[in-house]
Amino acid sequence: MVLAFYPADWSPVCGDQMALYNELRSEFHRFGAEVIGISVDGTWCHSAFKEARKLHLTLLSDFEPKGKVAKKYGVYRKREGTTERALFVIDGDGIIRWSYVSPVGVNPGADGILEALEQMDGPAAATQGRNP
């Protein structure tokens, strides 16, 4: 599972970030991975955001008590009341295998996630189905 903390639903950078993960769903599925977005926005806000951007990702709401999950991962930004732009790759046993905190204004992209998934799965799985 890839847990992607992002500051807010409608800010332009996050939109791009979730849009990118949305496009890459099949790529993540090759590794048996699912990307889950999480922010402090409420569930209705997430629903509207998903519908407007045609996102087929699960978005979790860290809304009440606010930022509780983010605090556990050490990525809550107290001053802004939002979270860092942080990525965690978590294996089937619940162990964090890779993590990355991006500067909050910079969309971290997906290259780091894919590399981490490849390393977890070993070379055989990683090359399967790759473009020639």
Place this chain on the structure above:
Amino acid sequence: MTRLIVPVNEHDHVQGDATAPATLVEYGDYECPHCGRAHPIVKRVQHRLGRSLRFVFRNFPLSEIHPHAEHAAEAAESVAAHAGSKPFWAMHDLIFEHQDELGDRELAQLAKTAGGDGKAVLADLETARFRDRVKADFMSGVRSGVNGTPTFFINGVRHDGPWDEESLVAALVLAAETAPA
């Protein structure tokens, strides 16, 4: 520092000399309004830098949010394959100038205007002949840290700064000055 992992190669669509000291690679989506805004800016930057700039365009269609982006990219590839580089770039320009009219029939019409073969475009879209090619561009972008569109690379390094005309010119001139001869 995020770097372009697939260097410019013979499969790329290129304007300018291989010996130019500055290379600008754009990963773009034909239906993305930001890429539409970037298009005339890139043109002006090319004009200002002249022979010291090489420009490369790679496909990065975000097809979930832009339903015509994938076909627009495949149509441009079709024009390149059937008619060559010059019609490809004419098609590239026309698509960005008609971002609101990118249905398959419109794309075929644009291809004809660009000097390509409209019927071949429709047939190639039907058979998804260039889907793998577009996907290869897309994945090379993902692996290089493309995080939205447009994303620019200057001499192989992702340009995270603003991409207005002056900023791009300044970044490219600096890159050209520091490029190994």
